[in-house]
Amino acid sequence: MEQQPQIHRFTWQGIEIEAIYCPRQFGGVIAHLEITSIQPPRAPLPITETGYRSHFHPCGTVEANGGDVVAQVIAWLDEEAARPDWRRYVENSRQGVLF
Numbered sequence: 001m002e003q004q005p006q007i008h009r010f011t012w013q014g015i016e017i018e019a020i021y022c023p024r025q026f027g028g029v030i031a032h033l034e035i036t037s038i039q040p041p042r043a044p045l046p047i048t049e050t051g052y053r054s055h056f057h058p059c060g061t062v063e064a065n066g067g068d069v070v071a072q073v074i075a076w077l078d079e080e081a082a083r084p085d086w087r088r089y090v091e092n093s094r095q096g097v098l099f
Contacts, residue, residue, distance in 0.1 A: 046080035
């Protein structure tokens with residue numbers, strides 16, 4: 001059984017993000033989460049260089065972790081933002097790397 005998508009908008013580190021969560025898709029066999037950076041449009045995120053991420057996962061995963069889609073996406077972004085390559089990207093974006 002498919003459910004209506006949940007649409008969430010929030011801001012993470014100055015980037016407006018939209019997360020669309022479908023708890024059950026394709027006859028209820030899988031859940032789907034779409035994450036898109038809205039403003040600035042298609043701004044890179046630590047989980048996607050293109051500003052868009054489609055993520056399939058087992059039904060009930062979000063709900064088993066408290067059910068708060070926004071909190072879980074922010075935790076995912078924060079975790080990935082701690083990686084050296086993302087920190088390097090942020091630093092280079094501030095300075096305007098010439099080489």
